[in-house]
Amino acid sequence: MPVSLRKLIRLLLGLAIAAVVWEGAVLLFGIRPYYLPRLSTILLAMAATPRAYVDGFLRTLAETLIGFASGGAFGVLMGVAFFRLRALREMVFPIFVVSQTIPVIAFGALVVLWFGNTLLAKAIIAFYLTFFPVTVNTLLGLETVDPKQVDLMRSFGASNRQLLLRLQLPTALPQIFVALRLAASLSLVGAIVGEWFGDTTGLGVLLLQAMFTENVVAIWAALLAAALLGTGFYAVVAAVERRLVFWSAEQ
């Protein structure tokens, strides 16, 4: 489609301008490299050890995807369960809230203890950060269904399941996707933090490595890679949203 092509060109143009501004600003204002290194230096550093970045990228991507998928699915599921079972919601929802106040980072040892040094452990942290917003938004979305539409479906003799699948979930979909977009970013954050619990590959490892050796170029390289992954993933989720939630794309 020419529209998407035009968008792509605009995007590339925007990136190119940003790159030039970055490079130019560093050179022009003589910014000290440990505040902000030149973009070209960073890219060269990445090119020097491409495998490390590619491997890290893929590994983090895998963790992110698993965490996102499971967190998203669990979040929607719990949203639906809470919507249906008021008592369950009142009993468990506060615990969900509380669970979100536990800083995983303080329990690295426990995570390793329970889930080992596996990809799974990282995915679980991504999951942990992801599911909560999805649950909240699913619940909210389900609650905004027009009662008159519910009445209509019920007058057709619709079962609760049909009501859910044909009316409530579609109505909630726009809201769910808001949370999923947020979750796309959060699951990556979770994966990266998860990699800080003793791992050898991943963007989180590269970031940590660079942070503590104060290798500013490597910090920026890891940040760029993470930003690329995050923005790309977000864009994919947003694209899926545009396809699935076409009717509310009124703008």
Added chain:
Amino acid sequence: PAAELQKASLRLKWLPQAQFAGFYVAAAKGYYKAEGIDLTINPGGPNLLTENLVATGADTFGLSGGTDSVFAARDKGLPIVCIGVSHQITPFIFVARKDGPVKTIQDFKGKTVTTWFTGANHVLTGMLAKEGIKPDELKIQPQQVSVTPFVDGSVDVVTATYYNEFYTIQSRMPKDSLKTFVAEDYGITFPRDTLIVAEATAKEKPELVKAFLRASLKGWKDAFSDPKGAVDTVMAVAPTLDRAQQEFMLTEVKRLMTAGAAGKNGLFWIDADAVKTAHDFFLKYGVISKPVDLAAAYDASFIQSIPAADRLP
């Protein structure tokens, strides 16, 4: 034959870097396999307590924080034993600017000093105590990841390890513009980077422990004799590291590991006197709540069982 290999893991205190070169060299050269151990090296991370992981059995061996963390772990009832000490002298130094207001440790008073609360703070407290200074006479702040505040002059004294931060500082400021304060000059020694195992392992699998120590020692000796090759081995695991920095680190680590009693007794020697001094100090300052049974906490028998020739660097 792989079937007879015994599975084990070593938890480092941090990510792969030349600080742990010997272990990586030993693994790469198959020294652990030769001893019948299928060893996995697990890196550490922030807030990842090696003592905790070893105590719970998640890892077999651990390179933990130091004598201070071993005391703390024992104090809290974690069933771990130290089987070797890597850095024989304090790896921390305190750095000030030569042209700045801090000329002697007395000048610390009223100045901004940043330090890590992961052990280095005790070194500082100890040094100050020897000079009769109370910690609340200076502005001690938690030190952040970057040394930039010091380089920029917003901090008067910064804590550094010889092998990492000191390198960064020197790369940003001329070496001769710096004034350093070394713990040993004030009669303080906090050996760090302790090798630990669970009590159960020490009791039930002494052969495994010894085999591990033997292989590790070989690896370290190789690393010291061929630093370039050792850095290659480390960088194969962590390719984004800065080579110059790693070479510097290995040099410094060698100095720390071969200092003091190690010169006479070899690598990973447990210097009972240094341990005792540190223990008494921690007890005095309330870092640990009650005296620790040092004999149970520090078991030198494993390292001593290895022929001195194999231990000496």
Added chain:
Amino acid sequence: MQAARLPNPGPTTEAPQARPEPLLYLGALNKTFGPVAALSGLQASVGPGEFVTVVGPSGCGKSTLFNIVAGLEEPDAGGILRFEGKSCHAADLLGRVSFMPQRDLLFPWRNVVDNAILALEVEGMPRDQARAKALKMLPEFGLAGFEKQYPNQLSGGMRQRVALMRTFLFERDLMLLDEPFGALDALTRAMMQRWLLDVWQKYRRTILFITHDVDEAIFLGDRVLVMTARPGSVKLEQVVDLPRPRRPEIVTSPEFVRLKRTLLDAIEEESMKSFQSSIAQEKPQ
């Protein structure tokens, strides 16, 4: 199920109460929403195969009545509700009457065909089959060629026709239509009316039909119920004893005009009441 039905008894002049077994019987129905009494002591019955139209002032409780008969709201305690000869709760009627609500309530994520087959899907008919069935009906509703459009691309009348089609595809003995032709132009409306009568006579469905158009009420109905102002009850049950099939010309016949006069008078009286009560309620501000 339509096969099992008795032949339509056709319009009669006898009072509906005399019928042996009404399909739907409502007695002493009340419904209040907080302080607002929407229905009060409503009594009515609908025979099988009958076409009953309902008129009444705006806000008198017609839609509320439909909601009860569709099973969506329970009347206040004490009311009597009988369907197919058995006393029942409103909720028992869910899925047993086909109901077209006053607002079209189309789902924005479904195109015309998929909105139309909603009820069929709920019944469990495979999608393809349901779609094929719906596609055949599109021209009858003047929607051919629009099957792939989404609701926001339709005109008001088209939306209403889609909602109507959705109701028709849900084949039940009792149909409740709440102003189904409100947004249609005169001719489309006339065509739909004729078509509705055809369907009704062919399949013998029972129809309850709300409208604001008295002509329409007389033209279509076997009986016209005129409701009182809020709180609604039945003010007048007017049997329409015009022969069927009815031709459009019938609206000018003296009998039709006479009926219209009677009904208009009754409605006017009630509408005036509802306006007066409105004015009486006005608070000095």
Added chain:
Amino acid sequence: MQAARLPNPGPTTEAPQARPEPLLYLGALNKTFGPVAALSGLQASVGPGEFVTVVGPSGCGKSTLFNIVAGLEEPDAGGILRFEGKSCHAADLLGRVSFMPQRDLLFPWRNVVDNAILALEVEGMPRDQARAKALKMLPEFGLAGFEKQYPNQLSGGMRQRVALMRTFLFERDLMLLDEPFGALDALTRAMMQRWLLDVWQKYRRTILFITHDVDEAIFLGDRVLVMTARPGSVKLEQVVDLPRPRRPEIVTSPEFVRLKRTLLDAIEEESMKSFQSSIAQEKPQ
């Protein structure tokens, strides 16, 4: 601003083109939505103070026409649009005509009064003042006592009356009403019609009025525009030369019946077309 207006010229029999200066002139308007041509070559003009009603088959483009005149959609390039004698873009008309859309579009978070004063608030009138103004009008719209209700507590007809009131409070020379009385019962409708004529005559507002009810179109209008089937254009401009004020009885007068016949014939022809084209478009499935 109403004070500055000329007195209403009143209904005349002369062709509207002959008027010296139409308030609104539309020429050769086209509007397409993707593959659907909604309007094609539409030409019309509305004189100041005139009451023009629009009828036409469902989906022929009436609401589209209103959207253009309200300034919400630009017609396709090439069309002519003149307002108050000046050529302009559709967007220039935003805020200069008062528009009542086909769906009520009440805001669920505003109660009856606050929905009604929406346009006044947009204009910058202080809330209290606007509310006071609206409260005075409530009884006229049969909404007294309901000022604190929220839209989900209102019947369909009540919602429509709130929307109508909102439009009336937005006082502009040109009013566009898209089926304003669609969901009202016969009497309320008749009352609102009479009231609308009163307002129109008192304030000399120009009104464009879409309806599906030919009686209503004739009863209210100075002129009736009959639109063709989609793509819509004006098929017939029928001047209604009935004297004003018009009494309800007028609907039975021979002149009225004659006009109605003419209009119905025209609409019927177009409606048939739109159904036929629908059928022609049907794809074999």
Added chain:
Amino acid sequence: MSRALASPSLAVQRGILGAFILVACWEGAARGLHLPAYVLPAVSDILAGLWSKRATLTDAAGYTLLEALVGYGLGCLIGIGLAVAIALVPALRTAILPLATAINSVPVVGYSPLILLWFGIGVSSKIVMVAMAVSFTILLSMLAGLDRVDRRAIDLMRSFGASRFGVLWRLRLPTALPLLLAGMRVSTVRSVIVAIVTEMLGAHGGLGWVIYQAVLQIDFVQVWAAIFVASAASLAFFGLIGFLERKILFWT
């Protein structure tokens, strides 16, 4: 839909019941399986620890809550401000959204060297981090809410001559409120946790600081005690916003 109907006391009772079951299981597991404190301390021990350290913990909680609340407020303002800016000037969308996403793809801790560098180790760096995390959530929620509006309703407002701002104020903001408030509710918890995590990287005080030091001293009872305090504070914060939400969104 039925939110308004359920009696709040019943909800509270059920909440307490849920908490009680959880605590019972926890206590049972810790005591029954003789779990050492460094794996999972018993609730009773944690509560005892909490009581004995109450002064320290109260101070720390105050410190953390201050950071969280100020950061939260700031984050809400920024998020709402950006969303509103995008709504008013749609061209900004392509500029702001990808940038915000990119920034948020990196864990806040990733920025800690920079943020600590720029804002120091005190309260302000925590506030900045919290504001960053919160503003993104708010931005996304608010934007989705603003976009959700019925186009016909916008048209109606435009026909009244409403400016972009008028449409925003009278139509789009009320439409966006439910989603905005949901975002704000989710963010309460995140604001506290980001404050804590940032404190763990370097601070003068606060619950994160307490946790960090307790972890080093292998004092897991104190870690959990601090987390209990943080949870209670977050829950209260969450409940407060939920309460406001129900008050504001009366029409849903």
